[in-house]
Amino acid sequence: MADWMSDLPGAARAYLNGKRLDEVECIIPDLPGIARGKAVPASKFARQDFFHLPDSIFYQTITGNWGEAAGEDGFIEKDMTLRPDMATATAAPWTGDWTLQVIHDAFDREDNPVPFSPRNVLKHVVQLYRDKGWEPVVAPEMEFFLVGRNLDPKQEIRPMMGRSGRPAAARQAYSMTAVDEFGPVIDDIYDFAEAQGFEIDGITQEGGAGQLEINLLHGDPVKLADEVFYFKRLIREAAMRHDAHATFMAKPIAEEPGSAMHVHHSILDTKTGENIFSDAKGKETPAFFHFIAGLQTHMPAALAMIAPYVNSYRRYVKDNAAPINLQWGHDNRTTGIRVPISAPKARRVENRMAGMDCNPYLGIAASLACGYLGLIDGKKPAAEYKGEAYDGEGDIPRSPNQALDMFDQATRLHEVVHPEFARVYSIVKRAEYEEFLQVISPWEREHLLLNV
Template sequence: MSKKKKLERDVERARGVGSFEEAETWLSDRGLQDIECIVPDQAGVARGKMMPVEKFISGPNMTMPTSIFTQTITGDYPEDEEFDDIYDPSDGDLVFEPDYSTLAVVPWASDPTAQIIHDAYYKDGRPVDVAPRQVLKRVIDLYRHKGWKAVVAPEIEFYLIEPNTDPDYPLKPPIGRSGRPEIGRQSYSIAAVNEFDDLFDDIYEFSEAQGLEIDTLIHEEGSAQMEINLLHGDPLELADQVFLFKRTIREAALRHKMYATFMAKPMSQEPGSAMHIHQSIVDMETGQNIFSDANTGNPTTEFFSFIAGQQKFLPHVMCILAPYVNSYRRLARNTAAPINVQWGYDNRTVGLRVPNSSPQARRVENRTPSTDSNPYLAIAASLACGYIGLVEGLKPDDPISGSARHLPFGLPRDLLGAVELFENCEELADIFGKSFIATYRAIKQQEFETFMRVISPWEREFLLLNV
């Protein structure tokens, strides 16, 4: 059997898995030895356990401590009395159950290995309300209870960079097949993409083996900045894909002696990296896009209310869409990143763009999230804002036809200000819940305190001998 045919068979089998029995057969047929049992934490980092397939089959559920969802990006834990009141101080175990539909091979592993994403539950069977995958499921259910189904399509930007083991040194673009690094901007350049053909061949191969579907691959504005667009579909499935894509792209890059980074602003003189989210809502019974009138094809009141909800509440979820201090370096005036939540038709200077499309494909592109965001939480937050607009019948501002880059900032300028907006929004508290908001606030405040212990080159350059 050819390598291509073998990959096609693997993808087909993996997509058909929906139960423990089917998973057991699939693992056995593949001759897989190990399995990575993974769960996305608040940062979107894969946590979990590696175990022999035989052990997984003997008992697919696993346990890990509650603190798996309270760890900061630096590996610390919040020091917050209000936060302590929410959690069991004994840090007892949670139960993690596999979602068999996510079973796939790990194509870069040296030994035959599988991977499977898990959901988190308390010992009494309740979903863990602070687990990012469960947060997104709750938002999806809000739409389902109204007879709607959300559809999303993420776009993931990232940089390829030269390996850098010393954080005191700035990052640099890697060397391509020409033997030279990129210097100038190469937006949409095919030649610039071809510089890394071997790497992208591996990304496509790894993706195919895992059943991940790439729509397009382009070179973005920055030096060695790339963008992968995914096909539209179910929000949970697409969040899973982004989660797995990040792992895949990093692993493929390492094979070629370079790094792939999803930092929002990795290089000071280069554009930031975004994760744009295209969103539409369909009626579950008819399959009709509720943003378009079935008879005339014109925009509906629901379309405008969804936009209005995003305009009003996206600033309140920016700590999720821009989750780190570095994220706010991306949101700068006169760059490709938006600084407000204005909206417009086919307008890339606003936070909310309505691309040209047929009535059935009418959608809203949220351009505010950065690529460092947790895809489960970012998609949940974006859809939650639109949902509030729908149920409250909100009305948007007039669309912007020219540039919005000269208009005032409509988004928070820093992480702590964004966190404050999030925790004080009653409408969002009803959706995300007290436990998640307290947990997320404590994590972000702890990360900020860790950041404040670091003295930057700017401070040494301008303050050392001048103040």
Template sequence: MSKKKRSGLKEAIADRRGAATAEDARQWVLDRGIEELECVVPDQAGVARGKIMPAAKFFASPTMNMPSSIFHQTISGGYAADDEPGGGDPADSDLVLEPDFSTLAVVPWASDPTAQIIHDAFHRDGRPVEVSPRQLLKRVVDLYANKGWTPVIAPEIEFYLVKPNTDPDYPLEPPIGRSGRPETGRQSYSISAVNEFDELFEDIYDFSEAQGLEIDTLIHEEGAAQMEINLRHGHPLALADQVFMFKRTIREAALKHNIYATFMAKPIANEPGSAMHIHQSVVDAEGSNLFSDKQGKPSSEFFSFLGGTQKYLPTVMCVMAPYVNSYRRLTRQSSAPINVQWGYDNRTTGIRVPPSGPSARRVENRVPSSDANPYLAIAASLACGYLGMIEGLTPSEPIDGSAHGLDYDLPRGLLEAVATFENCEALHNVFGKTFTATYAAIKRAEFETFMRVISPWEREYLLLNV
């Protein structure tokens, strides 16, 4: 992306993304000759569900109906059992989806002039749908607002580029770059390794600018063809929307170049996993960073936020690491965290405090994997810190040196994580019992699907040895 293009990005955000009212949105669509609108809602996995309709039909009736089952679907396309707590609405009745006009943006990869808009889910009596990920994040942000606080977050999303893979029995491999060769070694922070895919990243920048999405930095991560995109800090809902749209953007740009982009937590054996680090701070009603006192030193709220993150991160692991594959990333032999220790500028801990001045003091949660739903991961991470501040918790002493040799604090597998999640009464009060039961039921259903598959490891070591 040229410097000229990047310098105009902030203006592009104001001009190319969002509308205040339905009438503003109608004019926005007319000005751009938009013919179709993708009306989307993020489901529990962060997958875009919804409908595509002609622009004229959309503005004749901006709300739409969809069955409640969209929030009970597993990643494999099944559903949690109806007879299980949280298993879903037996009648599968309609929900009302209302557009958030501030999310209106073009779909730059579409062949015809198309726009997209994210919707919120409501019951027919006007109540927010408790199991909607976007509504859950709003609920957590409202808890902060009731205290006169506003959380600020900045996500970092890691992903791999891989060769197209149409047979799931075959391992994933790095793609061929412009040199004609795949990466064979780790190229952390390598500029030349990023340049291998210059044309792809030009498209990512162009697609992002067209949608009013702002990339802070792009780097090559540790793994072969593993990349990381960092977003600028902002309001949690706005940043969750951006991650949701960025994932879609990156996948579409990669497909244009006959490459897959994957956000699996551990897509390639013997390569590092992919994370979604979340930087968090809180500002008060005057806009001052609550994590710093008047002398610029760490405040009591800062330490309580850390204490809450330490206490409650293990209880939200099934949100931060939502699939069986997610736990392959969290091992002692990798660079990912395995516990809830914290430290100043320490990347081996699950909770890192980056170096900064008082106004930018923040807490980085390094536990979530990139396969997590951004709305749910951000909501869960903020909920941990909120509970810490409400309960006045105190963190442990910071860790100097590596935390990888210390004990595991985090669940080692999905079922253990789900059980821990269900048994935390404090989380029920924040998330609501309906969401907790529904999410747990979906995860158990996904685990049962996984258990039907026989892995290569089992064939390799059990076939003739047991």
């Protein structure tokens, strides 16, 4: 036990300093990004190199039902081998005892990475970059709402009650007073993040009532996806300590803007460490434009991965802080693809399409996959958009069904993310959409019941 503990990341060692570790949560993200796995006593974890779960965890829809994606062997729920990535070991500081979480990777019976495991999908895409001598770097932004406890799904979601005793106010973007309203929750978020070894680049109030944004420092795509995966859990736990819920729905409140997971991208040359988006004179390179062209060309088909639910498409509303097309522009927040102001060494491309409801591994993998195809193809993007892109035409799918139709036809995208992942993902998401169609909404009862 002592030798195993000495190899833990620094933050985990600091968290356990002088304490007795009770339990280890062995977890793996499924297609929606839910943590699946099992909790084991620390003494047992010290003796095990792996554990098993059935591959059916990747065939589950968000409701807990299954898509018929098992393949030619049938739905026999074959065991996968799950091995810990000890670099991901981190605290679970909200628990009543001393607990660590460890993310695991999935392998099949022949010890090959399971291709439809989301973390493996992202690793596969990152390796394609590295095979070309490129090192992708990302920086995600996480938007979410703090809302009142919602115990009845039939009830509309309401903003959280703030310190003042009044519901959170909307239209207060960047207000420090608005941030102070949620001070106790934010304090716990900071404390949990520190215990887990995560560095927050900043927290701001967004435009929605009770809507906040957390920015993370740039780094390795898999590491950052791990952090977003962990952050979603720790933010939920912090909110529940204060009689509130944290939600990462793309559009939880009808009258408010939606929540995005904007992803900033830059690519380094593996040999020189230089940003390939800038040349020796600090100018934009052909690779910079090729990456943008890849996003414009392939993102409509990849939208199924970054906008995975019916609710995701409610976010793409004109003039409501979300893009409606894949235009690009410098320092223009109305475009789907934005080039932020930066020094040449930090030149980057921001993909503003992904919703915060996406699986972070799949959202980042989809964006990188599109950029990769752009770099390979060497095409030029459309002309830079000047002015408000909300005035332009929408050029993205408007429903999961339409997005999945485009995804199914995108064979080149499938080769980048892995064809077997594409097969399973499409089946599960179509099953999920069919489940949604079985639900009759309040709008239908109000306007159709007595009028048609």
